[in-house]
Amino acid sequence: MRDALVAVRRDIHRHPELAFQEQRTAERGLTWFRGLGLDVQTNIAGTPGLIATLDTGRPGPTLLLRADMDALPITEETGAEYASETSGVMHACGHDAHVACLLGAASLLSEHRQALRGRLKFLLQPAEEKPPGGAKVLIEQGGILEGVDAALALHVYPPLPVGQMGFRPGVLLGxxxxxxxxxxxxxxxxxxxxxxxxxxxxxxxxxxxxxxxxxxxxxxxxxxxxxxxxxxxxxxxxxxxxxxxxxxxxxxxxxxxxxxxxxxxxxxxxxxxxxxxxxxxxxxxxxxPAMVNDAALTQRATESVKSLVGEQGVVYLPTPELGGEDFAFFSQRVPSLMFRLGVRNEARGLVHSVHSSRFDLDEDALPLGAAALARIAMDYLHHG
CATH class of the missing domain: 3.30.70.360 (Alpha-Beta Plaits)
Structure with missing residues (x-):
């Protein structure tokens, strides 16, 4: 799976799209989801946002997994062979990786659909970087949280090395x-x-x-x-x-x-x-608003990821940070969790912060992120 996730991430990275312009990125997601045989709703609330649904046909909870799609108005200076081909626009916040991880999780969960119950919704969301945010639009005008019991997302995190993931109950972002x-x-x-x-x-x-x-x-x-x-x-x-x-x-x-x-x-x-x-x-x-992680959901997810990567792969984040994130709108409506995906690799010089023109990430994190999302989702559907 790693090669497929790297390929889709690099394709999206080469062709970044600003807020509410993510048509090409959404098309990549649409093709992937339809290849898995999932039902897909497109152009939610008149935006490029889309949701793919995996319905097991068995009673159980509904979990929404979300990835944001938009890039930033930054000129890339990474020198990577897959660098942005769009002048003045760059995936400097890792949303290309978020999409790849979500698509990977959808594949893993589709492979195990016979062992699941309830429903999974895979959301590709536009415009996280542009207030008031795509999440607010899709929730208020697109009704995307109707019938949803909980929401899950990840975010790349350069302070943590690849192989580690960070969790924090309560306030994560201000x-x-x-x-x-x-x-x-x-x-x-x-x-x-x-x-x-x-x-x-x-x-x-x-x-x-x-x-x-x-x-x-x-x-x-x-x-x-x-x-x-x-x-x-x-x-x-x-x-x-x-x-x-x-x-x-x-x-x-x-x-x-x-x-x-x-x-x-x-x-x-x-x-x-x-x-x-x-x-x-x-x-x-x-x-x-403040991004608040549900305590019970965070605890269960932490245990799920420990079973995947071991104790050493899970890090407790001791303090909240002051960055903004529109996944917070989800956390106001349903129990939600956003966790941090380590992407740092000092030996390769992959150390720069998000929103930097030199930001890049260790792509070994992609299958780990996909697997973590899938494991958390599977355990949630089994235990509610």
Whole structure:
């Protein structure tokens, strides 16, 4: 199976597709699923998303297994012979591997369908990387969780070496939100700043004051992180621009902190602008909720994987992380589990983080990921 999974992963990697554009990737999945004799629903909620169903015809629970399909707007710099052939687009978050693992799991489970009961749904989901996320669209408009008892997914994880998988009950990933601050000043000549309201200078003050929220106003036992990813202003060295725009994200773990953030951020912006005679507009967009792993499902899955790879292959993840993941929408509706698939290989230089232009993975992880998904699914259907 390894060769088949490597081949499909490399094909998808060569032809990455951005959020809600994953038609070619979905076609690869459709061909694979139909080859297994599964019923397939395509174009869910008008998107490239699709679900293949394995119905054993015997009573039992329904488990949904999910893989995301979309790539990122990043120019690949891996130098791999299977590198992206699409300019400025790359599978830098391992979604190509997620698809390969899901297809492999579908094959393994189809081989054992006579020993199963209940139903399995294999979801290829678009647009994980683009809030509000493909999961939200498919759940709310496509009804994909109707009749589903639990949901399962994996995610590649460069901190762990190939051969290991990470599990954590409870909060795995935090809330992830975005905000935009537009500072409206009064432009003018660089030689006469006293005749202007310098939007750039105000934006810099806003940036610094927002970090004060993190370091001095917030309880360090309930942390959050504010990151300004872009500060846009002006086009010339000798002109003070009328406007400056800050684009940022804020990530948190605690629901009370999460709920308080829009008011706290805008209060800082308003105070700085009042002091500097600037005006502002503030937009806060709720992103992905916290990804919470069901404790009982996590425990059962951990035991399932131990039986596959041994004690040494299972790692407990001691702390949550602040990355965002739209599989969190599944965890709000049904008991869910996302586990981490180790893909690191230091000897081969496969050490780079996801969302890096140099990210790649050890493909020996692909059959392991497929087998883990299949084993967890089999045990879940047997024991509920």
């Amino acid at each position: 809330y992830s939100d975005r905000f935009t601050v537009r500072i409206h000043g009064v432009g003018g000549h660089a030689a006469r700043p006293h005749q202007t309201v310098d939007a750039v200078a105000v934006a810099v003050q806003v940036y610094q004051a927002l970090q004060y929220l993190v370091s001095r106003e917030n309880d360090p036992l309930h942390p959050f992180v504010i990151t300004i990813g872009a500060l846009q202003a002006g086009t010339a060295a000798n002109v003070i621009p009328n406007e400056a725009t800050l684009l940022g994200t804020v990530r948190s773990l605690d629901p009370m902190v999460h709920n308080s953030l829009p008011e706290r951020l805008e209060r800082v912006v308003a105070g700085i602008c009042q002091a500097t005679r600037a005006r502002y507009t503030f937009e806060f967009v709720r992103g992905y």
